[in-house]
């Protein structure tokens with residue numbers, strides 16, 4: 175029987191955030207609506223539960239964050255949870271074990287894993303033309 179190890183609390187929020195930023199937004203975080211750069215946005219809020227920074231575009235008023243345009247958009251995950259979900263899904267870990275490690279509800283996690291495991295391309299960086 176595999177050992178379940180709740181490592182989410184051991185990961186750094188900052189390094190997880192930076193990994194997500196580099197992986198999903200290698201060209202830098204931009205507005206998903208108009209493409210304006212982060213330098214044209216302002217910090218709008220920091221989400222209470224996830225502690226993710228939301229930015230508001232100064233050009234079109236769209237609110238966005240590091241998860242915008244990714245498979246994690248709107249899922250209320252902390253950066254370290256998202257990193258572990260990517261890692262666990264790519265490695266083919268069992269949904270229940272992954273849910274325990276990531277610390278998200280098992281059903282929600284299992285749904286995520288089953289939906290996206292065969293579609294690993296969703297974990298690829300966002301490509302903009």
Ligand SMILES: [Zn+2]
Pocket residue numbers: 205206207208209210231232233234235236
């Ligand atoms: Zn915009």
